[in-house]
Amino acid sequence: MSNKQNIETLSWVEEECFARSRLRMIDQTLLPVQLKQIDCRTIETVWEAIKMLRVRGAPAIGIAAAYGVCIGLQPLFTDGNIPDEETFFAKLYESVRYLAASRPTAVNLFWALDRMKELAESYRGKKSVTELADLLLAEAKAIHEEDRRICRAIGRYGAELVKDGASLLTHCNAGGLATADYGTALAVFFAAQEAGKKIHVFADETRPLLQGARLTAWELLQHGIDVTLICDSMAAMVMRQGKIDAVFVGADRITVNGDTANKIGTYSVAAAAKTHGIPFYVAAPVSTFDLTLAEGSLIPIEERDPKEITHSFGTQTAPDGVRVYNPAFDVTPAPFITGIITEFGVISPVNTETIAGTVGKNRGKVTL
Ligand code: MRU
Numbered sequence: 001m002s003n004k005q006n007i008e009t010l011s012w013v014e015e016e017c018f019a020r021s022r023l024r025m026i027d028q029t030l031l032p033v034q035l036k037q038i039d040c041r042t043i044e045t046v047w048e049a050i051k052m053l054r055v056r057g058a059p060a061i062g063i064a065a066a067y068g069v070c071i072g073l074q075p076l077f078t079d080g081n082i083p084d085e086e087t088f089f090a091k092l093y094e095s096v097r098y099l100a101a102s103r104p105t106a107v108n109l110f111w112a113l114d115r116m117k118e119l120a121e122s123y124r125g126k127k128s129v130t131e132l133a134d135l136l137l138a139e140a141k142a143i144h145e146e147d148r149r150i151c152r153a154i155g156r157y158g159a160e161l162v163k164d165g166a167s168l169l170t171h172c173n174a175g176g177l178a179t180a181d182y183g184t185a186l187a188v189f190f191a192a193q194e195a196g197k198k199i200h201v202f203a204d205e206t207r208p209l210l211q212g213a214r215l216t217a218w219e220l221l222q223h224g225i226d227v228t229l230i231c232d233s234m235a236a237m238v239m240r241q242g243k244i245d246a247v248f249v250g251a252d253r254i255t256v257n258g259d260t261a262n263k264i265g266t267y268s269v270a271a272a273a274k275t276h277g278i279p280f281y282v283a284a285p286v287s288t289f290d291l292t293l294a295e296g297s298l299i300p301i302e303e304r305d306p307k308e309i310t311h312s313f314g315t316q317t318a319p320d321g322v323r324v325y326n327p328a329f330d331v332t333p334a335p336f337i338t339g340i341i342t343e344f345g346v347i348s349p350v351n352t353e354t355i356a357g358t359v360g361k362n363r364g365k366v367t368l
Contacts, residue, residue, distance in 0.1 A: 007035060009177050010055065010063050012141065018133055019077040023067045027054045028177055032218040043072040043095055050102040050109075053209065057178020058252045058288055059147050062108030065099045066140035069116045072098070073133055088129040092120055092136075104300040105261055105329045106252040107290045112143055147180035150285045151187045153343035158188030158248065158283055161339070161346070164197040166245040169235060171204040172263035173215035174250025174283065184283035185248040186216065188341065189225055200226045202244065206263060207232055208308045208326070232265050236272035247273050251284035251340075258334030258350035259296025260284075264327055270336040279338040286342055289359045296331035304328050 007026060015021045023040040029052065030036050038054065040046045046068035049055050055064045072095025076083040083091070096113045103109060119139045120132055127135065162168065168189065175186035182190060192199050201220055206212035213229055220227040230238060238244060247269060253261040260266075260282050273280040293299060306324035310317060318324070339348030340355075344362045347354050 007037065008181075009060055010067070010144065010180065012067055012137075012144075013039065017077075018070075018137070019074040021070075021074075021137075023064065023071060025049060025055045025064065026177065028056060028215060029054050031177075031214050040068075040071065043068055043098060046071055047099060047102045050099070056211070057173060057175075058106035058108040058250065059151075059179040059184070059285060060177070061103065061106050062112035062287065063140070063144045063147060063180055065102070065109050066112045066116055066143045068099050069095050069113065070133070070137045070140055073136070077130075077133065083129055085124070085129055088132065089120070089124065092117065103302055105302045106288075108252075108285075108287050111287045115139065115143065144180050147285070148182065150343040151176075151179050151182040151184060152191075154184050154283050154285065154341050155182060155187030155191030157343075157346055158185075158281070158341040159191035159195050159197070161246065161279075161281065161341070162188060162192040162197055162199060163245065165199075166192075166197070167200045167202070167243055169202040169204070169238070169244045169247045169269070170216060171212060171232070171235075171247075171249050171266050171269050172206045173211040173219070174248075175216060175219040177215050177219060178250060183219075184250045184285070184341075185281075186219060188248050188281075188283055189220070190223055193223065193225055198226075200228070202228050202230055202235070202238060204232045204235055204265065204269065205229060206265060208312060210313075211263065232268070235269050236275075239272050239276040239278055244273075244276075244278055246279045246281060248281045248283055248341075251282050251288050252329055253293075253299050254282070254284060254289045254340065254355075255293040255295050255299065256289075256291055256355060257295050257352045258337060258340065258347075258355055259299070260332045260334070260337060260340075261296065261299045261301065261329045262332065264330050267330040267332045267336075270332040274336050280332075280336060281339050281341055281346075282332075282337055283341040286344065286359045286363055289355065289363075291359065291363070296333065299329075299331055301330070302328040
């Protein structure tokens with residue numbers, strides 16, 4: 001991502017020896033207090049980083065997992081070893097299965113893992129295992145690089161929806177930290193600002209893990225965007241006060257009919273926006289669409305550790321023994337969504353036909 005220090009959300013640290021290269025990432029659990037990078041040298045540390053939200057946000061999770069597959073294969077190539085093809089593929093499948101079990105909701109994770117697996121399978125028997133490892137690393141880098149371009153395109157399309165002087169609202173973090181660079185929902189704000197429009201953004205703090213307060217507020221300040229932080233429960237009132245012209249959020253999985261899973265609390269924001277006649281936009285790449293699911297109730301919703309609610313950031317904030325329900329995402333029904341901003345344009349109205357028109361047609365296309 002582009003921050004003042006110009007530190008990448010994710011980067012591949014290349015060593016001469018494939019087996020010693022590693023995945024570097026900003027540890028997002030430390031922000032905004034500390035901007036620190038960590039290196040993942042084993043597949044277990046990549047898995048842990050995804051699970052614990054050191055790297056988070058649907059596109060960034062997909063990129064991390066793609067590199068994670070390469071890291072999973074590294075032990076086969078240590079000390080100049082070259083595995084046989086069967087051992088190579090067994091390890092590949094084991095790595096893919098393992099990483100797929102890190103988080104269940106963001107479909108970009110499975111999309112990236114499938115892409116890696118399918119690439120290797122398409123060359124099976126035609127390339128040596130060393131060449132296959134090189135091809136997989138090149139594919140992970142391609143997924144990473146494509147996401148940069150995709151985010152810029154989303155920003156360009158989204159910025160057209162933003163009026164000069166607009167006051168906007170976002171929930172969670174769909175910025176450079178959640179992607180290769182620049183973001184999806186936040187890309188809209190960055191591109192609007194770059195186009196010379198003056199904007200103001202309300203950022204929901206986003207309970208329980210405060211991605212809005214810790215990450216979105218930080219990113220917007222880094223970019224010199226006028227931002228006001230509010231608690232999630234204030235959004236409806238701020239809308240009623242006439243302070244919001246439009247809402248922009250990201251997505252973790254969008255089904256065939258446009259139902260959209262995103263950070264818990266997004267549905268409440270969408271419902272409040274609908275009540276107040278405020279446009280509600282989702283910004284997401286086509287890799288976030290799951291064309292195997294007919295509608296939103298089929299999306300697997302991650303449930304996280306109750307401690308995230310009872311012991312927020314290490315401080316006990318609820319009585320011992322209380323029962324907790326902690327879904328990390330909710331689903332906003334398609335009729336609540338004014339438009340979905342993709343790298344191929346804005347889908348509006350949002351329904352099965354319009355989604356098939358844009359996503360079906362462009363899936364697999366990467367040139368923008
Ligand atoms: O639990 P998180 O922080 O991974 O949730 C992230 C979100 O809900 C984002 O809005 C979504 O992944 C889109 S990121 C471009």
